[in-house]
Amino acid sequence: MTNDMSTSARTTHHVGLADGRTIAVDETGPTDGPVVAFLHSSPGSRVFDPDPAATSRAGIRLVTVDRPGYGGSTPLDGASPSEAAFADDLAEVFAQLGIEEAAVAGWSAGGRYVLALAARHPALVRSAALLGTPARHEDVAWLPPQQSEMIPFMREDPVAAVATLQQIFSTAGDDPEAREALLAEGELDRRQLEDDPALRSRLRAMLDETFRQGCAGVATDIVATAVVDPGYDVAAIGGPVHLFYADGDEVVPYPHGRHWEARVADSTLHELTGTGHLLAATEWAGVLAALD
Secondary structure, X not given: OEEXXXXXXXXXXEEEOOOOOEEEEEEEOOOOOOEEEEEOOOOOOOOOOOOHHHHHHHOOEEEEEOOOOOOXXXXXOOOOOOHHHHHHHHHHHHHHOOOOOEEEEEEOOHHHHHHHHHHHOHHHEEEEEEEOOOOOOOOOOOOOHHHHOOHHHHHOOHHHHHHHHHHHOOOOOOOHHHHHHOOOOOXXXXXXXXXXXXXXXXXXXXXXXXXXXXXXXXXXXXXXHHOOOOOOOHHXXXXXXXXXXXXXXXXXXXXXXXXXXXXXXXXXXXXXXXXXXXXXXHOHHHHHHHHO
16 A cells, blocks of 8 residues: 655545555545545545535544546456445455544445445444435436436446446546536536535546546446446445435435435435535535434
8 A cells, every 4th residue: 555645634545455456545634533434426536525624623534535447546447347346445445544444425326335335344334324325227217218228238248338338428527517517417506616616626626536547437337336236235234324315406316315215224314405416515514413
């Protein structure tokens, strides 16, 4: 494992896995503080702290992680992705960083990997939160037809599907406004970014890092969360899981939260008003309070 200080407040680690890949991890806050791991959206990357002021006030050790193909993490290159596989990567990363347990929050697609970690490595997760996390399309239909109709074909060869999706999305990272719209599609989200230039700057910095290796990370996430078997049983999750969903979220509306509430035994559903898919940023203080 190598590490360097990119700023006085953030440490970046490059954690080597047993299979030779590298996972990029950022840490902020006191090294002896309670660990909170934040798993980014899709698109997304490790450089995003949802609300730095709230993070600082909470006194936590914030750990953020690039999934394969994003930012500084090695693409899978020939291996089939899955939610379970990245959960196992996370467990290996935690071990190398000396993390014995953490509260774990996942924004949007990141929440699916939170569920995988809680199911497969329950001793590592003291509490969890999903922030606008979608259900699988077959459980709550939400993908547009041009995407959902591809799923049966991609299941025939998930590795080839990742390569195909990379070609399809090859120019997705070229337009800052277009890629921003992938996460801020609704009216409330757009208004939030207009009113909060600092948030827009942090979101765009996250997206710059997202596409540093092209679209490998986005393609891998799509196949992992929409195509292959997740590799875990939600019913196996025993710890507390908080579910945050927003009335103004035009990407992942309330029914997704109700889906997970019905399936995760120890879950608490928080249905928020006045915010949208950017709830990870607007509601971060409340998320940290729930995870405490």
